[in-house]
Amino acid sequence: xxxxxxxxxxxxxxxxxxxxxxxxxxxxxxxxxxxxxxxxxxxxxxxxxxxxxxxxxxxxxxxxxxxxxxxxxxxxxxxxxxxxxxxxxxxxxxxxxxxxxxxxxxxxxxxxxxxxxxxxxxxxxxxxxxxxxxxxxxxxxxxxxxxxxxxxxxxxxxxxxxxxxxxxxxxxxxxxxxxxxxxxxxxxxxxxxxxxxxxxxxxxxxxxxxxxxxxxxxxxxxxxxxxxxxxxxxxxxxxxxxxxxxxxxxxxxxxxxxxxxxxxxxxxxxxxxxxxxxxxxxxxxxxxxxxxxxxxxxxxxxxxxxxxxxxxxxxxxxxxxxxxxxxxxxxxxxxxxxxxxxxxxxxxxxxxxxxxxxxxxxxxxxxxxxxxxxxxxxxxxxxxxxxxxxxxxxxxxxxxxxxxxxxxxxxxxxxxxxxxxxxxxxxxxxxxxxxxxxxxxxxxxxxxxxxxxxxxxxxxxxxxxxxxxxxxxxxxxxxxxxxxxxxxxxxxxxxxxxxxxxxxxxxxxxxxxxxxxxxxxx
Numbered sequence: 021x022x023x024x025x026x027x028x029x030x031x032x033x034x035x036x037x038x039x040x041x042x043x044x045x046x047x048x049x050x051x052x053x054x055x056x057x058x059x060x061x062x063x064x065x066x067x068x069x070x071x072x073x074x075x076x077x078x079x080x081x082x083x084x085x086x087x088x089x090x091x092x093x094x095x096x097x098x099x100x101x102x103x104x105x106x107x108x109x110x111x112x113x114x115x116x117x118x119x120x121x122x123x124x125x126x127x128x129x130x131x132x133x134x135x136x137x138x139x140x141x142x143x144x145x146x147x148x149x150x151x152x153x154x155x156x157x158x159x160x161x162x163x164x165x166x167x168x169x170x171x172x173x174x175x176x177x178x179x180x181x182x183x184x185x186x187x188x189x190x191x192x193x194x195x196x197x198x199x200x201x202x203x204x205x206x207x208x209x210x211x212x213x214x215x216x217x218x219x220x221x222x223x224x225x226x227x228x229x230x231x232x233x234x235x236x237x238x239x240x241x242x243x244x245x246x247x248x249x250x251x252x253x254x255x256x257x258x259x260x261x262x263x264x265x266x267x268x269x270x271x272x273x274x275x276x277x278x279x280x281x282x283x284x285x286x287x288x289x290x291x292x293x294x295x296x297x298x299x300x301x302x303x304x305x306x307x308x309x310x311x312x313x314x315x316x317x318x319x320x321x322x323x324x325x326x327x328x329x330x331x332x333x334x335x336x337x338x339x340x341x342x343x344x345x346x347x348x349x350x351x352x353x354x355x356x357x358x359x360x361x362x363x364x365x366x367x368x369x370x371x372x373x374x375x376x377x378x379x380x381x382x383x384x385x386x387x388x389x390x391x392x393x394x395x396x397x398x399x400x401x402x403x404x405x406x407x408x409x410x411x412x413x414x415x416x417x418x419x420x421x422x423x424x425x426x427x428x429x430x431x432x433x434x435x436x437x438x439x440x441x442x443x444x445x446x447x448x449x450x451x452x453x454x455x456x457x458x459x460x461x462x463x464x465x466x467x468x469x470x471x472x473x474x475x476x477x478x479x480x481x482x483x484x485x486x487x488x489x490x491x492x493x494x495x496x497x498x499x500x501x502x503x504x505x506x507x508x509x510x511x512x513x514x515x516x517x518x519x520x521x522x523x524x525x526x527x528x529x530x531x532x533x534x535x536x537x538x539x540x541x542x
Contacts, residue, residue, distance in 0.1 A: 041476075045451060049266050050266070056078060058170075064102050080339050082360030094354065108238070108239055110237060111235055115132035119230050125187065135162075136233035141160055142161075155185070241283060244280075253359075256270075266440075267299075298439065299326060299328070303333075305332035324422065326422070348376075351379065355417055395418075403424065403425035403426040421436065422435065445520065488521050496518070
C-alpha cells in the first residue's frame with residue numbers, strides 16, 4: 021500500500037516480494053481400512069509406529085488381517101499411517117461394548133469389542149468435599165491378567181484415574197462429560213443423578229461386567245465399501261476425516277478370504293482418484309500363473325491407473341514363529357515409503373533395493389513357490405507386479421506398473437512412479453496455490469504464478485525428478501494471455517499449464533556383447 025506523504029522528507033515503504041513458496045506434500049502416508057481388536061470405529065486415526073497401533077487398536081489379533089498388514093508396513097520402512105477400524109453392524113451379529121454396573125451407575129467400554137471385558141473399575145469417595153455425595157474418584161485399569169479374547173491375552177495395562185468427578189449433570193466435572201472428552205477406556209451410560217447413586221463415602225467398590233463385550237461377526241464389503249458407507253461417512257469414507265493420504269490398503273476381510281471382491285476394489289480405486297492417492301491391490305490367493313490371469317477382473321476399470329496389483333502372497337512368521345500366509349500390500353507400502361525417503365517419489369519402488377523385510381517366501385496357488393523369469397515375463401506385460409526371491413538379495417519387489425500398465429493399453433500412466441509423481445505435483449500445487457483465489461487476474465498475477473511454480477519445478481529438476489539435461493527439456497510452466505483469454509478472465513478463470521518429462525523405470529536392461537575379430541593386415 022503506498023505511503024501517505026504529508027511532510028517533506030524521506031519515507032520508507034516495504035514492498036511484498038511476490039514469493040509464495042510452494043511446499044511439496046507428504047508422499048508416504050498409508051491408509052488402512054479393516055478390522056481391529058479395539059479402538060475407535062469408523063474414525064481416521066493417525067499413528068507413527070506399530071507401538072502406536074498396538075496401544076490404540078490392540079496389536080496383533082488373528083481375526084484382524086489389518087493388524088499384521090500394519091506391522092509389516094512399519095517393518096518395511098513406513099513411518100506414518102492412518103487407521104480406520106471397521107466392525108460388523110449387522111443386527112444380531114454387531115460388535116458390542118462391554119458394560120459395567122457399579123453402585124447403580126452403568127458404564128461401558130469406550131469402543132466395542134471383547135477387549136472391554138478386561139477392564140477393572142474402582143470407585144472411592146476420598147474427594148475434596150466428602151459431604152458432597154455426588155463426588156467420587158474413578159479408576160479404570162485395562163487389566164493385563166484378565167484373559168478374555170480367543171487368543172487368551174490380557175489388556176494393555178493402561179490405567180486412568182479421574183479425581184473429583186460428579187454424578188450431577190449440572191456439575192462442570194460431570195463424569196459423563198469428563199469420560200467422553202478424556203478417557204480412552206470408558207464411557208458413562210446411565211444411572212447418574214445429583215444425589216445418587218453415592219449416598220455415603222465407601223472404602224472402595226469395584227464394578228463387574230453386566231454384559232459381555234463382543235467382537236461381532238467378520239467384516240465384509242458392507243462395512244467397508246458399500247454405497248451406504250459413503251452417505252454415512254463410515255468404512256472407506258471415514259478417510260474423509262484425514263487431511264491427506266497417499267496409499268490405500270484394504271487387507272483381506274478375513275484370514276481365509278481370497279479376494280475382497282471387484283466391487284470393493286472399484287470403489288476404492290475411484291476413492292483414490294478423488295483423493296490423489298494410489299490403491300495397493302492384493303492379488304487373489306488362488307491366482308495361478310500357469311493359467312491366463314486377467315487383472316481387469318479386479319474391477320478398477322476406468323480408475324486402473326490409480327491402482328497397482330502385487331502377486332503372490334507372502335509367507336512370514338506369526339507371533340508364535342509359525343509361517344502364515346499374508347497379503348502383500350502392507351509390506352509393499354512400506355517399500356514405497358522407504359524408497360520415497362531414500363530416492364524420491366519418482367523412483368520406482370522396485371528392484372534389488374526394494375527388499376521385503378521379514379518375508380520367508382511366497383505362496384502360489386496354495387503351495388510354497390518362487391516366480392521364475394519366464395513366469396514374470398508372462399505376468400509383467402499384463403500389468404501384474406511380481407514379488408520374487410533372488411539369491412543373496414532375498415525377497416524383493418520386481419514390478420512397477422499400475423493396473424493400467426498392460427502393454428496392450430499403451431497408457432500414459434503405465435508406471436507407478438509416473439502416476440505417483442503426477443499426484444505429488446497435483447496435490448502440492450493444489451494446496452500451495454490457494455493464495456491465487458480472488459487476486460486480480462492479470463499479468464502481475466500470472467508472472468507471480470510462473471515465478472513460484474517455476475521455482476518449485478526447478479527444485480525438483482535439481483533433485484533428479486524429471487528427465488532431460490536442461491530445465492527446458494524437463495518441465496515448463498505457462499500462465500499468460502495465451503493460456504488465459506479475455507473470455508476466461510470474464511468468467512473468473514486463470515489457467516495454469518504445467519508440463520513435465522517423467523522418468524520411466526528401466527524395466528529391460530539389454531547388454532550387447534560382440535566378439536572382436538583379430539586385426540587383419542591389409
